[in-house]
Amino acid sequence: MSIKRELNKWLYIPVFILLVNFIVRLVDQSKLMKFFPLDFVNDISSYMAQLFFLAKCGFYQTCPYWYNGFITFKYSPPGWYFFTLPLYHMFNQNVLVATYISMVLLFIIGFMVVYYLGKIHSLNFIKRIAFFIFFFGNAIAIGNFIRLGRLHELMGWVLLLCLFFILFYYKDKKFDWRSVSIPLVFGAITFTHNVIMILAAVLLFSLFLVKKSKEKIILIGYGLLGFLLTSFWFIPNLLDFKNSWSAGHTLTINLLNFKVLPGENIISLIIPIALWVVFVIYWEKQDITKRDLLFYVPILILSVLYITRAVIIIPVLNLVYPDAYHLFFLIFILFLFFKTKYTKEIYSIILIGLVLFSIASVGYNFLITPKFPEHSELAKETLDVLEKVNGKFIIFSKRERTPDSYFRAYYSYAPIFLDLKTPGGWYPPLTSLEHNENLKKIYSSLEYKDCESLKSLVDVLDVDEIMSYDRCLFLKECGFKYKYWSERVCLFEK
DSSP: OOHHHHHHHHTHHHHHHHHHHHHHHHHHHGGGGTSOOOSSSOSHHHHHHHHHHHHHHOTTOEEOSSTTSEETTSSSOOHHHHHHHHHHHHTTTOHHHHHHHHHHHHHHHHHHHHHHHHHHTTOOHHHHHHHHHHHHSSHHHIIIIIISOOHHHHHHHHHHHHHHHHHHHTTSSOOOGGGGHHHHHHHHHHHHOHHHHHHHHHHHHHHHHHSOHHHHHHHHHHHHHHHHHTHHHHHHHHHTGGGSGGGGOOTTGGGGOTTTOHHHHHHHHHHHHHHHHHHHHHHHHTTOOHHHHHHHHHHHHHHHHHHTTGGGGSTTGGGSOHHHHHHHHHHHHHHHHHHOOOOHHHHHHHHHHHHHHHHHHHHHHHHTSOOOOOOOHHHHHHHHHHTTOOSOEEEEOGGGBOSSSBHHHHHHHHHHHHOOOOSOOSOGGGSOHHHHHHHHHHHHHHHTTOHHHHHHHHHHTTOOEEEESSOHHHHHHTTOEEEEEOSSOEEEEO
16 A cells, blocks of 8 residues: 555544544534523624624614624624624524524535635545644634634634635636636635734735736735725724724733743644644655745744744734634645655654644543533523613623623623613724723722722713622622622612
């Protein structure tokens, strides 16, 4: 049996391990169709609320439910929400079912992108299956896309994979009529996820380096056309970016936090090193040209900037969070790995590495990534109290969580199911820096029992009612009017 056929045969082992875990996690997440997510491992509740806002308030319209009114999608890329809106209406405005079906559909589309476009690049059946499951079934992807529910990011990666295969195809070929897909896909990425858009621009630059003068101009035109197609949203977003919450945050700063995030930082060293190892082997085994090298130079330089932490001080690049870099580099690792011919010795090492990788990935998910929880008794009690709220409300609990759930998730639940409004919310970029600062102050005044500050901020933020778990007596002492007090949750009004 040839080395190539032997490698294909043994690829089934890690693929099977990752695929089983992927299916188990996807089935577990199907509880989403019955239980609104209220736990702390939770981004998806924010996105479900914004899907509801799109249906209820419209696009780029004033919406009263969060932050005492905000402009829908002023800062939040709307691509995933428009993609999921037909499902929302198809399933009778059931945001839970629509969101989960959207997740499944995106994975199916991602598989189709890898399966059909990977075939163009001479990847055989098992390699295409492996590419899909190594990318979407690794511990990082399952944690982000399935458990946290970052579906707008998932959609961004599906589109980026599509762009990657298209751009790589035109690396050695002249543009033809089908190359018009480049601005269409790039525009869709811009409309879907800001971080993925930055990485997509790096891909376009890679292709730009290997094209001749005439095609360079065409590619620049394609990039500009991609922005133009989404200019009705992207330009206002860009012009007002300096006033947004995101402008003050360096998303790569966690790369310096080894004590709090040791796992992420270990991965941040392993992934770039793996990229270089695979690239060097690819370079030695393939007949690589200067043109090929130029295409990969931006990616390799980016990996050096990342592993040295230089990206932290580089504008735009510091707006890309670590996991996005990891997945971006993983695309090239997988592609180069499957395009390289190996000796028997190297193959043996790779085989062991793939099996260990798959076991480690599943083990990480098992030990670190929690499964979808049903509502606890305290969560049920909180929902019961929430039904007694009539005006604008805030919820207070230490460290932004109840003993077993995330209070911002209730800010998502309340508009969807109870038509309630709040000066709070679950997506800080949607409101002004001043409003976010006042929210921090009111939580601080509750935390440190500052009655005068609390009363002043209640008026400033137009709060009608306050729910709490551990400051009930303090609220009573401050003179707020008792409305309801269960065993563990209280509700006061001003």
